[in-house]
Amino acid sequence: MAGIEFVQIAVLVAFGFNVVALVALIMLKAVHRRRMRLHDRRRESYVSLLSRHVAFEHCTDRITPEMAEDPAFLDALIDVRNAVAGPEMATLREIVSRHGVVEHQMARLRSPFPLGRRLRAAVALAEIGDETAAPALMESLDDREPEIRIQAARGLGRIRWTPAIDRIVWRFGIETPWVRVRFSDTLTMFGTKATWPLLAYVRINHKHETEGPKLALRTLAQIEDRDAVKPILEILAESRNLEIQIAAIEALGELGSPGAVPALSEMLTSPHWELRAKAATALGSIGDEWATPLLVSSLRDPDWWVRRNSAAAIARMPAGIESLYEALESSDPFAADAAAEALTNAGELISARLRAGEPDEEANEPLVAYMSATGKAEP
Numbered sequence: 001m002a003g004i005e006f007v008q009i010a011v012l013v014a015f016g017f018n019v020v021a022l023v024a025l026i027m028l029k030a031v032h033r034r035r036m037r038l039h040d041r042r043r044e045s046y047v048s049l050l051s052r053h054v055a056f057e058h059c060t061d062r063i064t065p066e067m068a069e070d071p072a073f074l075d076a077l078i079d080v081r082n083a084v085a086g087p088e089m090a091t092l093r094e095i096v097s098r099h100g101v102v103e104h105q106m107a108r109l110r111s112p113f114p115l116g117r118r119l120r121a122a123v124a125l126a127e128i129g130d131e132t133a134a135p136a137l138m139e140s141l142d143d144r145e146p147e148i149r150i151q152a153a154r155g156l157g158r159i160r161w162t163p164a165i166d167r168i169v170w171r172f173g174i175e176t177p178w179v180r181v182r183f184s185d186t187l188t189m190f191g192t193k194a195t196w197p198l199l200a201y202v203r204i205n206h207k208h209e210t211e212g213p214k215l216a217l218r219t220l221a222q223i224e225d226r227d228a229v230k231p232i233l234e235i236l237a238e239s240r241n242l243e244i245q246i247a248a249i250e251a252l253g254e255l256g257s258p259g260a261v262p263a264l265s266e267m268l269t270s271p272h273w274e275l276r277a278k279a280a281t282a283l284g285s286i287g288d289e290w291a292t293p294l295l296v297s298s299l300r301d302p303d304w305w306v307r308r309n310s311a312a313a314i315a316r317m318p319a320g321i322e323s324l325y326e327a328l329e330s331s332d333p334f335a336a337d338a339a340a341e342a343l344t345n346a347g348e349l350i351s352a353r354l355r356a357g358e359p360d361e362e363a364n365e366p367l368v369a370y371m372s373a374t375g376k377a378e379p
Contacts (some may be wrong), residue, residue: 039075044076046067046076047079050076054084054092055088057091068104069104074124078124102125102130109125109140119148122137122148122151123151126158134159137155138161157189162190165190165193168187169201169216173211184216192223195223198216198220199232202235203235213247214244214247217244220255221250224255226256229259242272252282258286261290264283264286265279265294268283276301278309280295280298280310281312284315284316285313287316287317289320291313292319295313299332308338310338311327312345314339321343325366328343337374352366352368
């Protein structure tokens with residue numbers, strides 16, 4: 001009997017504890033919602049205040065030290081910072097400097113804890129984009145927390161702090177994939193100033209490392225600096241790493257320089273089907289008609305992906321559609337099939353049917369006739 005009573009008491013205590021916990025959770029949520037509503041109201045008020053200061057040089061509305069330390073003021077400052085440019089930006093920088101906003105956030109970033117406050121400071125400094133924060137952001141590139149490293153790099157990119165380029169590039173080889181990709185996004189902010197550090201990194205590391213040089217080559221393509229074409233061609237010739245070669249070919253295609261056509265054409269005869277397929281796509285991106293005959297030959301490649309990419313590349317060439325129609329009549333069924341797919345993807349099948357007008361006339365259109373003969377015609 002005593003055992004049953006003990007169990008009943010334990011159940012009642014557990015039930016009471018759950019009720020108290022539920023009530024506490026509801027109250028906490030209500031308090032949080034109220035705090036957020038008040039935060040948003042103050043933020044709107046601060047946006048109006050800052051906008052008046054930016055619009056009117058001699059605005060007399062006061063910004064007190066207490067306001068400058070309010071998180072809502074910081075959010076408002078970032079909102080206005082992202083909305084202004086030119087002379088208005090200089091006015092906003094004066095407000096930031098006068099009230100020590102950057103110094104306050106730098107102190108928070110350099111504090112050992114708590115993490116949430118440090119991360120918020122890193123984001124704030126990245127968004128404000130003030131050069132006085134560069135030393136603290138440079139230090140934070142080595143921070144133990146990945147997201148803080150990401151925000152530090154982003155902030156340095158926003159202020160175009162070129163001494164940070166080498167540090168960011170050097171970390172390509174030791175960062176996690178997610179951080180490495182975000183660093184790549186940052187380097188594109190520096191534009192062509194990041195070209196040679198990235199090339200130097202690839203040259204030094206491509207023989208004993210893969211992931212870092214691969215991403216560096218893709219970053220070079222995003223920067224779109226054609227001065228990088230010749231060094232990338234040299235890397236393509238030197239490297240024996242298949243993934244590095246693929247990244248180099250993709251970069252050359254995106255950079256779109258006709259100077260890369262001879263080397264990419266040679267890749268069409270590589271023993272690796274991956275390189276042949278990527279080279280075909282890159283040649284299509286460049287669009288130099290000199291490569292068209294070589295791509296037509298690749299329609300007979302033993303690998304399906306190479307044939308498909310070659311046909312798609314031909315479709316992008318000047319007079320490429322005519323070359324595909326010629327390939328459609330080839331005695332090689334693989335070449336004809338690849339040409340038919342590329343023509344269909346280019347909208348030629350619909351155009352051919354419109355030209356024919358009547359079903360009886362469709363037989364006079366080579367593409368429609370081929371699709372019907374092979375059982376691939378759409379209803």
